[in-house]
Amino acid sequence: MKKRIALLPGDGIGKEVVDVTVEVLKTVAEHFHHQFQFDYGLIGGDAIDQKGNPLPEETIAICKQADAIILGAVGGPKWDQNPMELRPERGLLALRKELDLFANLRPITTFDSLLDSSPLKKEYVNGVDFVIVRELTGGLYFGKPSERITYEGQEAVVDTLLYKRSEIERIIESAFEIASKRRRKHITSVDKANVLESSRVWREVAEEVAKRYPEVTLEHMLVDNAAMQLIRSPKQFDVIVTENMFGDILSDEASMITGSLGMLASASLSSTGLHLYEPIHGSAPDIAGKNIANPVATILSAAMMLRQSFGLEEEAKAIEKAVDNVLNSGTRTADLAQGNKAASTKQMAEEIKNALADDHAILN
Ligand code: NAD
Ligand code: IPM
Ligand code: MN
Numbered sequence: 001m002k003k004r005i006a007l008l009p010g011d012g013i014g015k016e017v018v019d020v021t022v023e024v025l026k027t028v029a030e031h032f033h034h035q036f037q038f039d040y041g042l043i044g045g046d047a048i049d050q051k052g053n054p055l056p057e058e059t060i061a062i063c064k065q066a067d068a069i070i071l072g073a074v075g076g077p078k079w080d081q082n083p084m085e086l087r088p089e090r091g092l093l094a095l096r097k098e099l100d101l102f103a104n105l106r107p108i109t110t111f112d113s114l115l116d117s118s119p120l121k122k123e124y125v126n127g128v129d130f131v132i133v134r135e136l137t138g139g140l141y142f143g144k145p146s147e148r149i150t151y152e153g154q155e156a157v158v159d160t161l162l163y164k165r166s167e168i169e170r171i172i173e174s175a176f177e178i179a180s181k182r183r184r185k186h187i188t189s190v191d192k193a194n195v196l197e198s199s200r201v202w203r204e205v206a207e208e209v210a211k212r213y214p215e216v217t218l219e220h221m222l223v224d225n226a227a228m229q230l231i232r233s234p235k236q237f238d239v240i241v242t243e244n245m246f247g248d249i250l251s252d253e254a255s256m257i258t259g260s261l262g263m264l265a266s267a268s269l270s271s272t273g274l275h276l277y278e279p280i281h282g283s284a285p286d287i288a289g290k291n292i293a294n295p296v297a298t299i300l301s302a303a304m305m306l307r308q309s310f311g312l313e314e315e316a317k318a319i320e321k322a323v324d325n326v327l328n329s330g331t332r333t334a335d336l337a338q339g340n341k342a343a344s345t346k347q348m349a350e351e352i353k354n355a356l357a358d359d360h361a362i363l364n
Pocket of ligand 3: 248249252280
C-alpha cells in the first residue's frame, strides 16, 4: 500500500516524539511491504519564527495532499506573551477548524505491566478500558466574542460558549456509533446541565439521538461528578462524550489512570475523511531537548492512524503488541520508571522497533 503522511512535529518534545514515531512507521513499512511518503510541515512556534504565522498556507496544503496527518505538539514559553493570533496553540486550533476535525477520540486503556505506575490502587485501574469522545471544533474554544471589553463601565472580559445544534448532534452520533459498533454499548454524556443552557440542549440532543440506538444505554453525568468518578471507579465507563473544554480537562485527568500523560494517544476525525493523529500531551517545555519524553502516546497514535485511516488492522496491532512487549520487559521512560533506571525517548522507540521486527520475523 502507498500512503502519504503529513508530519507536523511542532515544538518542544513534539519533534522528539514524532521523529521516533517515523522510525517505527518505517519499520512497519519495511516488514509489511508498504510505502509511506512523509511530508513535513511547520506549525506552532517554529512556524511563527520562520513564517510569521502559526499555521502557514503551505502546511495546510501539505495536509490536504496527504492521506493522514501526525502531529507532535505546539507551544512553549518563548511565545506565551504573544498576542493570541501569534500563539502556537492558535495554529493547532485553526488546523482543527480548517480540516473540520470535530471528533477527538482519546482511548484510555491500562497496560498490565504499568498497574504499579498509576497513582491509583491496582484493583481500581486493572482492566480499565474506555474512550473519551471529545468535541473538538466548537464550544468555548471558538465562540465569538472572545475579548477584553468594557462592561458596566468596568474592565471586563468575555469568552463565548457557542454550539450549533447540528454540531452537538454529529458528535453525539459519533459516540453512539462507536458505542454500538465497537464497544460495550454504554454512553456517559458529560455536561453541566444544572447551570449551562448549552448543556441542557446537549442533554436534549443526546436523548433524541439515543432513540435511534435502542441497544445503547445512555446516562448523563455532571462534569464535576465525572471528574470524581474517574478516580473513584474508572471501570464504570465505556464511552464518554463531552464538549470541547470538558473533554480537554477530563482526558488529562484520565491519563493518570494509565500511569502517565505520555501514554495517551488520540485520533481527530474529520467529516472529510482526512484525519489527524496526535498524543494528548503538549510540548512539555520542562523536559524538552533532553531525550527523555515518553514517545508511546505518539507511537500509539500512529497505530490508530494505520487502523482508522488506512484499514491496516494487522499493522496497528503489531505496533500495539510491540509496545506491550517492551513495557512487559520492564523498559520505560522516566515518567513511568518511578526512580528506577529509565530509557531515553530514542531507546524506548528502538526497543519497540526491535520488538516489532522480531515478532514479525517469527510470524513469517
Ligand atoms: P504538557 O502536556 O506539555 O506537560 C504537562 C506535564 O506532563 C509536564 O510536566 C510534562 O513534562 C509532562 N509530559 C507531557 N508529555 C509527556 C511525555 N510524552 N513524556 C513524559 N512527560 C510528559 O502541558 P503544559 O506543560 O501545560 O503545556 C506546555 C505547552 O504545551 C503549552 O504551551 C501548551 O499550550 C502546550 N500544549 C499543547 C498541546 C498540543 O499541541 N496538542 C497539548 C497540551 C498543551
Ligand atoms: C490538547 C491541547 C490543546 C487543546 C491546546 C494546545 C489548544 O491541550 O490538544 O488537548 O486545549 O485542545
Ligand atoms: Mn489538552
